[in-house]
Amino acid sequence: MYVVINELEVPEEAKEQIQERFGASAEKMNQVPGCLEFLFLDETTEDGKQLVFTKWETKEDFENWLESDSFKSSHRAGGQEKRESAATGNQIRQFRVVHAS
Numbered sequence: 001m002y003v004v005i006n007e008l009e010v011p012e013e014a015k016e017q018i019q020e021r022f023g024a025s026a027e028k029m030n031q032v033p034g035c036l037e038f039l040f041l042d043e044t045t046e047d048g049k050q051l052v053f054t055k056w057e058t059k060e061d062f063e064n065w066l067e068s069d070s071f072k073s074s075h076r077a078g079g080q081e082k083r084e085s086a087a088t089g090n091q092i093r094q095f096r097v098v099h100a101s
Helices: 013-030 059-068 069-074
Strands: 003-008 033-040 050-056 076-078 089-096
Touching: 003 059, 013 033, 013 069, 050 059, 050 069, 059 069, 059 089
Parallel strands: none
Antiparallel strands: 003 050, 003 089, 033 050
8 A cells, every 4th residue: 555645734724725725625535546645634733734645555546547538637727827825835755555454
C-alpha cells in the first residue's frame, strides 16, 4: 500500500471553499482505480491546517491518477487554465505502508 498526504495551508476565510471543492472530489475518488481511501481532514489545533489523505494499492496507481484526465480536470476551473487555489501553500508527503491492521 501507498499513502499520500497533501497538507494545505488555508486562511480561515477560505476553509469552507476548500472543503466544498474536496467534498465534490470525494465521491469521484471511489471510482479511481487503485484508490482505497480518501479522507479530508480539518485540523482542530491553532494551526488549522487541512489534510487530504489518500491510500492506494500501489505507488503506480497514485502516479497513474496524477496523469489521468480525472486529475487534470479536477485541478482546472475550466478550459485549459489552472484553477486558482484558495490554499496559500501545501506540502505533499508520500509513504510506503510498512505495517497495517
